[in-house]
Amino acid sequence: MMNRRDFCLRGAALSAGAGGLLAAGGWPGAMDFDKVIFDTRFAASRAWAAAVRGPLGERAGVAGDITRLWFEQLSPRWRAGRILLAGMTTPATLFCLEQLAKDHWQRVVLRIEHHESIAGPVHHRVSGDGHSVVRAARHLERARSWPGAAAAAVASFDRRPHDNTARQLMRVSPSLRASAPSTLVSWIIA
Amino acid sequence: MKLPPGVSETDFTAALAEFRQAVGPEWVFTRDEDLDLYRDAYSPFMHEPEERVASAAVAPSSTAEVQACVRAANRYRIPIYPISTGKNLGYGGSAPAYSGSVVLDLKRMNRILEVNESQAYALVEPGVSYFDLYRYIQENKLKVWIDCPDPGWGSVVGNAIDRGGGYTMTNFRHHFDSHCGMEVVLPNGELLRTGMGAIPEAKTWQQFKSGCGPWVDGIFSQSNFGVVTKMGFWLMPQPEAYLRVTVSLPRYRDLTPLVDTLNYLENARITSGFPDIASPLIGYPPIGQVQLWNETGPPNMSDEHRELLKGVTLGYSPALEAYGLKSGIPYWQLWLSYYGPQEVIDAQWQATQRHFSKVDGAVFKVIDRVTLPIGQTEAEKYHEPEFGVPSLRAFSIGARSPWNPTPSKGHMWFSPIIPRTAAAIIEANKVFSEAARDLGMPLFASFTLPGCFYERSFVFILATPVTEDPITNKRYREGFKKLIQVGGEHGWGEYRTAPVFQQSVMDVYSFNDGALMRFHETLKDAIDPNGILSAGRYNIWPKHLREGHQS
Numbered sequence: 001m002m003n004r005r006d007f008c009l010r011g012a013a014l015s016a017g018a019g020g021l022l023a024a025g026g027w028p029g030a031m032d033f034d035k036v037i038f039d040t041r042f043a044a045s046r047a048w049a050a051a052v053r054g055p056l057g058e059r060a061g062v063a064g065d066i067t068r069l070w071f072e073q074l075s076p077r078w079r080a081g082r083i084l085l086a087g088m089t090t091p092a093t094l095f096c097l098e099q100l101a102k103d104h105w106q107r108v109v110l111r112i113e114h115h116e117s118i119a120g121p122v123h124h125r126v127s128g129d130g131h132s133v134v135r136a137a138r139h140l141e142r143a144r145s146w147p148g149a150a151a152a153a154v155a156s157f158d159r160r161p162h163d164n165t166a167r168q169l170m171r172v173s174p175s176l177r178a179s180a181p182s183t184l185v186s187w188i189i190a
Numbered sequence: 191m192k193l194p195p196g197v198s199e200t201d202f203t204a205a206l207a208e209f210r211q212a213v214g215p216e217w218v219f220t221r222d223e224d225l226d227l228y229r230d231a232y233s234p235f236m237h238e239p240e241e242r243v244a245s246a247a248v249a250p251s252s253t254a255e256v257q258a259c260v261r262a263a264n265r266y267r268i269p270i271y272p273i274s275t276g277k278n279l280g281y282g283g284s285a286p287a288y289s290g291s292v293v294l295d296l297k298r299m300n301r302i303l304e305v306n307e308s309q310a311y312a313l314v315e316p317g318v319s320y321f322d323l324y325r326y327i328q329e330n331k332l333k334v335w336i337d338c339p340d341p342g343w344g345s346v347v348g349n350a351i352d353r354g355g356g357y358t359m360t361n362f363r364h365h366f367d368s369h370c371g372m373e374v375v376l377p378n379g380e381l382l383r384t385g386m387g388a389i390p391e392a393k394t395w396q397q398f399k400s401g402c403g404p405w406v407d408g409i410f411s412q413s414n415f416g417v418v419t420k421m422g423f424w425l426m427p428q429p430e431a432y433l434r435v436t437v438s439l440p441r442y443r444d445l446t447p448l449v450d451t452l453n454y455l456e457n458a459r460i461t462s463g464f465p466d467i468a469s470p471l472i473g474y475p476p477i478g479q480v481q482l483w484n485e486t487g488p489p490n491m492s493d494e495h496r497e498l499l500k501g502v503t504l505g506y507s508p509a510l511e512a513y514g515l516k517s518g519i520p521y522w523q524l525w526l527s528y529y530g531p532q533e534v535i536d537a538q539w540q541a542t543q544r545h546f547s548k549v550d551g552a553v554f555k556v557i558d559r560v561t562l563p564i565g566q567t568e569a570e571k572y573h574e575p576e577f578g579v580p581s582l583r584a585f586s587i588g589a590r591s592p593w594n595p596t597p598s599k600g601h602m603w604f605s606p607i608i609p610r611t612a613a614a615i616i617e618a619n620k621v622f623s624e625a626a627r628d629l630g631m632p633l634f635a636s637f638t639l640p641g642c643f644y645e646r647s648f649v650f651i652l653a654t655p656v657t658e659d660p661i662t663n664k665r666y667r668e669g670f671k672k673l674i675q676v677g678g679e680h681g682w683g684e685y686r687t688a689p690v691f692q693q694s695v696m697d698v699y700s701f702n703d704g705a706l707m708r709f710h711e712t713l714k715d716a717i718d719p720n721g722i723l724s725a726g727r728y729n730i731w732p733k734h735l736r737e738g739h740q741s
Contacts, residue, residue, distance in 0.1 A: 064485070067574075067582040068566070071321060095231070096585045100343065102227045102284075103275065103297055105219070 033057030033188075034077055037087035037097075039064065044114065044147045044184055048088040051151035057086065066093055070100060078104050085189040086154045088114075088147070094185050101189045110157055112136060112150055112186040121172045122146050130167040132157060137169045146173035150186040157188050191220065192245040194269050194290040202245070205266040209248045209292075212258035217298070219247040228276065228293050230283035232600030234667050234690050238660050242289040242689060244271070251298040253375065253419040259294060260417065261379040263722045270294045271724050272417045274316035274348030277341075280603040280653065280688065281352065287689035288725040288735070297345075299419065304396075307332045310425045311370060311396040316347040316418060320580040333563075334425040335578030337362035342580020347421045351411040353686055355643035357478070357575040359462045359529055362426050364644050366411050371395040373420035374410055377718035382416065396422035412686065413710070414724030415717050426578065429529035433539060434463075434558040434572075438470075438520035440551040442506045445612040447549045448522050453610055455526075455545060456645065460538050463527025464576055465642040471514040472505050472637050476525045478573040481583055495519075504619055505637030520553065527576060532561075598655035602670060602691070604633060606682045607647050608640060615640060615648065618682065622650075625676045629669035649685055667691075674698060689726065696729040711736070 038049035040061040049059050060069050074097075077083050082104055085097065091113070098108050110128040124146065126136045136153035143149030193202050210218045219225060228244045235241035248270075250256045263270045271291040276284025286293060300317030305327060312323060312334075320342035327334060337356035339349055350365035362368045372384045382388075384407050387395040399405070410416050439448055448467070455461045466476035473491060475483050495517075498510045514521055526542065528535035539556075546552045558572065566579055574581040606622075608614045623634035633652050640648035654666050671694040674684060678698030687695045699706050710730045714721070721732020731739045 065581075065583045065585075067580075068570075070582065071325070071566070075321065075325075092585050096582050099231065099277065099279075105224065105227060107223065107227060 032084070033086045034083040035060055035074065035085050037062060037069065037085065037089060039089045039093065042182060042184060044116070045088045047145065047147035048151045048186065051148040052086070052155055062089070062093065064090060064093060066096055082106055086187065088150060088184055088186045091183055091185050094187050097189060106189055108187050109190045110136060110154065110188040112153060114146065114150065114184045114186065116175060116182050120175060122175055124171040124173065126169045126171065127166070130165050133167045133169050137171050140171040140173060143173065154186050154188055159190065192290065194245045194292060197266065197268060201266040202268065205262055205268045206246060208262035209259055212262065213248055213250045213255050217249040228284045230285035232279045232283060232602065232656050233285065234602050234656055234663055234688065236599065236656055236658065236663060242285045242287065244286055244293040245290045247293040247295050249295040249298050253373065253381065256375045256417055256419055257379045257381065260375055260377060264378060264720050267720055268292055268722060269725050270722055272296060274345030275319060277344035278348065278352055280601050281686055282688040287692065287727045291725065294417065302326045303420065305330070305332055305334065307334055309397060310334050310427050311422055312425055313396055313420060313422045314346050315420055316345055318346050319343055320346055324580050333428040335428055336425060337365065337368065337578060338575050338580045340575045341582045341584045342575065343582060346423060347418055350421060350423070351418055353411055357464045357573065358426055358578055360456060360459070360645055362424065363464065368424050369421055370397065370399045370424055371422040372407055372410060372418055374416035374418050376416050377723045409713065412728050414727040414730055415713060429562055431530065431532045431535060431562055432558070432560040432577070433528040433535045433556065435526050435539060436555045436557055437524045437526065437546050438553040439522045439549055440515055440520055442511055442521050444549055445522055445615065448524055449610060449612045451545050452524060455542055460541050461526045461528060463529060466525035467639045467642065468523045468525065469505065469521060469639065470523055471510060471519045471521045473499065474637065474639050477641055478525060478576060481573065502637070504616055599658055600656035601653035602656060602688055604652045604654050604670060604673060605649055605684050605686055606677045607649050607685050608682050610646060610648050618650070621676060621680055622673060625673055629672055630665060631669040631673065692727065693729045
C-alpha cells in the first residue's frame with residue numbers, strides 16, 4: 001500500500017512532468033486522476049466533464065447518488081492504496097465522497113463552490129491552500145465559460161507543496177442561463 | 191503540538207512515542223490537516239471554539255496493538271477516545287466527547303473473521319463497514335442478509351454499540367440486540383470475552399448470547415468501560431420472497447386501531463418487516479419513501495387540500511377529514527412488509543387483512559411482490575436497506591433541490607422514545623410542538639409520525655439543522671436541551687444522542703436521585719481508575735473530571 005509520503009511524491013512528479021500531458025491535449029501541469037466524477041443532471045457539470053478531457057482520468061457520471069460508483073470502482077481502488085479524484089458534483093455528493101476519503105486519511109485539497117441563480121452572475125468561492133486558490137481564481141477570471149475554467153483550475157492543480165495556509169477567494173462569472181438555481185462544487189480529493 | 195487537557199508536553203511526547211512504537215509511526219497523527227479529518231462534520235459547535243477536537247489520533251490494526259495503546263495511555267494518563275469508523279453523523283461522528291482526547295481510530299481493524307452461513311452469524315472487527323460485510327457475503331455467494339442502517343457506510347460494531355437500527359426483520363433491526371458475543375480490551379489493557387466466549391476454545395460464542403453468570407455486554411454499549419475489538423452478529427437467512435403492502439384507514443380516530451393492530455401483528459410475528467406509518471392526508475411520507483420524495487417531490491396536492499392543512503390542530507380538523515373521505519385520501523397509511531416463503535407471507539398478509547378489516551373503511555393494497563434474491567441494481571428500485579443492501583442515497587436528503595432549496599450543513603438527531611400507542615403519538619406531538627414553537631425550534635412544525643425501528647416502542651428521529659451561523663446553532667442547542675428536558679418531564683427519553691447533549695439526556699434518567707448514574711460512576715471508578723477511556727461519554731466522567739466537567 002502506498003503511504004502518504006509516496007503519494008505526495010507521486011503527485012509532485014506528475015505535476016513536474018506535465019509536458020507530456022500538454023502534448024496529449026491537457027493543461028500545463030495536468031493531474032492524473034484515478035476518476036473524474038460529474039453529475040449528469042446538470043448542464044454545467046456535463047460541460048465541465050467535457051472540458052476535462054484527454055488523459056486526466058476516467059470520467060464517471062452520477063445522478064447524485066454515488067453508491068454504485070463507490071462500491072464497484074472507488075472502494076476497490078481505495079483498498080489497494082490512496083487515489084486521486086476530481087469532480088464537479090452537488091455539495092451533497094462531495095460531502096459523501098469526502099467522508100469516504102477520510103477512511104483513507106485523504107481530504108479535499110481544492111474546492112470551488114459555484115452558486116448559480118436563474119438570472120445573474122455565478123459566484124465562485126475557491127478554498128484550498130493559498131497557492132492553489134490563487135491559481136484557480138486566475139482561471140475563473142479569464143474564462144468565458146465558467147465550467148471550462150473550473151475544469152482548467154482542477155486539471156492544472158499543482159500538487160507540489162506550496163503555501164499550506166488555508167485561503168478563500170471569491171470570483172464572479174457570467175451565468176450559463178441556468179433553468180433553476182443550483183450550487184455545484186468542483187473539487188479535488190487527494 | 192496540541193496537548194490533551196491536564197497532560198504535560200513531556201508526558202504527551204513520551205506517550206506518542208509509545209503509540210508509534212505500538213502501531214508504527216505512520217499510524218500516529220498529530221498534524222492539523224490529519225486531525226481535521228476527525229472533526230465532527232455535523233458538529234453543533236461548527237465554527238465555535240467549543241468544538242470538540244482531537245489532540246492526536248492513533249490507528250492500531252490489531253487487538254494486541256489496541257492493548258499496547260491502552261497501556262501506554264494508562265502510563266501517561268492520556269485521555270483516549272475509541273471510534274470504529276466515525277460515521278455516526280448527527281450523533282457525534284469521529285470527534286471525542288472530551289475535547290483534546292487522542293482518538294483511537296479502529297478503522298484499520300477491518301477483518302471479517304467469520305461468516306457462517308448455516309448458523310447465520312458473522313464475527314467482525316470494528317473497522318468492518320456494512321458495505322464490507324455485504325460485499326463479502328455477495329462475493330462468497332452466502333445465503334444470508336445483513337441488516338443495515340441508512341446510510342450503510344458505518345461500522346457494524348460501531349452502530350451496534352451505539353444501539354443503532356435497521357430496516358429488515360424485527361429481530362435484526364435493533365443492532366445491539368442482534369449481537370452475540372464480544373471481545374473487549376479493558377482500560378487496563380486486559381482482554382475480555384463475553385458470553386460463551388469466556389470459555390477457552392468456545393464452540394458457541396456466536397450462538398448463545400448470555401453465557402452463564404452476569405451478562406455484561408450491555409455495559410460496553412454507549413459507555414466508556416472498554417474497547418470492543420470483536421463482535422458477533424446474528425444474520426438473517428436469505429428469504430425466498432418479499433411482499434410490501436399498504437393498509438389505508440380513512441379517519442383520524444383510526445390511528446388507535448392502526449397502532450394497536452400493528453402491535454399485535456408484530457409482537458405475534460405475523461408481520462416482521464419494517465412497519466412504516468404515513469399520512470397521505472396530512473402529507474407525511476413513510477420513512478422508506480422519503481428519499482423518493484426528496485428526489486422527485488411529494489405527491490401532488492390540490493389547493494383546497496393545502497388550504498385545509500393550515501387549519502389543523504394536532505393533524506386534525508373535521509374539514510380535513512371530510513375532504514379526505516370525499517376525495518378518497520386516507521388519513522393514515524401503514525406500510526408493511528413480509529419476508530419468507532411465498533405461501534407463508536401470503537398467509538400472513540391474509541391474516542393482516544382479517545385483523546384490519548375490523549376498521550371501517552380499511553383499504554388493502556399490494557405494492558410489491560419480489561422473488562428473492564435480487565441484485566444491487568434491482569434493489570435500487572426500492573428502499574435498498576429493506577433488502578439488506580447498504581446504500582448512500584440517503585445523502586441526497588441534504589441535497590439542494592426544488593423541494594429542498596436550502597439544505598442544512600448537518601443535523602443533530604432528536605430521538606425520543608415514546609410508547610407504542612396512538613395516544614402517545616398525539617400527546618408527544620402536543621407537548622413537543624408547543625415547546626418547539628416557544629423555543630423557535632424547527633421541529634414538530636406539523637403533525638409528526640414516529641418510526642417503528644424498535645419493537646414495543648416508537649422513536650421520533652428528527653433532524654435539527656446545524657447551520658453556518660453560530661448564533662442560530664447556539665439557539666438550537668439550547669432549544670434541543672430544553673426539548674430533552676420537556677420529554678423527560680413526560681416520561682420520555684432519548685435512545686441515543688451526540689456528546690453535547692449527553693449530560694442533558696442522562697439527567698432525564700434520574701430515578702431514585704440518579705441511582706443509575708451513580709452505578710455507572712461506580713463501575714467507571716472500578717474499571718478505569720485513571721479515567722483514560724472516553725471521558726464524558728454518555729456523561730460518565732472519571733473521578734478526576736467529575737466536578738466541573740464540560741457538557
